[in-house]
Amino acid sequence: MPLSEEELRLLEQMERALSEEDPKFASTLRGTTQRLAARRRAILAGVAFAAGVAVMMGGAVSGYWPVGVAGFVVMLGSATVLLSALRGQRAGGAEPHVAAHPSGFGVIDGGRGRRTRGGRSSSGFMDTLQARWRRRKDRGGF
Template identity: 65%
Template sequence: MPLSEEELRLLEQMERALVEEDPKFASTLRGTSLRRTARRRAVLAGVVFLVGVVLLMSGAITQLWPVGLAGFVVMLAAATVGLTALKGQAAAESPAAAQAHPSGFGVVEGGRSRPKRGRTKRTRGASRSQGSFMERMEERWRRRRDENGGF
């Protein structure tokens, strides 16, 4: 006995919710792996990127700027999808990276290699090579202000 339209709609809704909640489990149920899907999406994005290059060059040769612009937009979209797919493929290979954050963005370690120090008043005998440029300038400003009676 076939399912009614209401039952089909509810089934599709539950399937979408499952895919959003746990894509790895949903792909396991479907029988396709995330790595295979990401690879397929990356290859398709590469083909579409080449179509964009053809459009861009056709627009440049025929001097029709809307065609060239459309080619550029197609190339940009394909590159975005392709890089996202490659990132997804790398995340599928390492489960720890996939669980970094649901949005796909993570924390980038960078900046200063040493922790910031609190502001301390230096004495005249302190080495000038210590601290950042702005800290040294602020210290010089304070010293001049103190020597001139607060002005």
């Protein structure tokens, strides 16, 4: 069912107000600006990595080791930028999900681990152990 003209007008006003009030948040919701920037960084880092490989191989073939070391440093730096750009590209549109937890703690699930109210991080291993403990407790084992 399409929106009426009044609803479309109200929606456009809300979008404009959001963009004016917090442009960074509005950009994050759209996701285009950050994804494009991350993609550009990833492409440039890939090109720099290939250049670093060429410089390192040139230094190895010529026997002039400082050139090889410089090529390796370029490779290392560009690989770091490439990985951070790829992570930023994946996480650019995903906001952490806040969910209620049976223990009463607010759980923020950002995809990797979980942060509880105390700021502690637990891995999947700890989640598995906690689930086992809850099952035992529910069965009346303790």
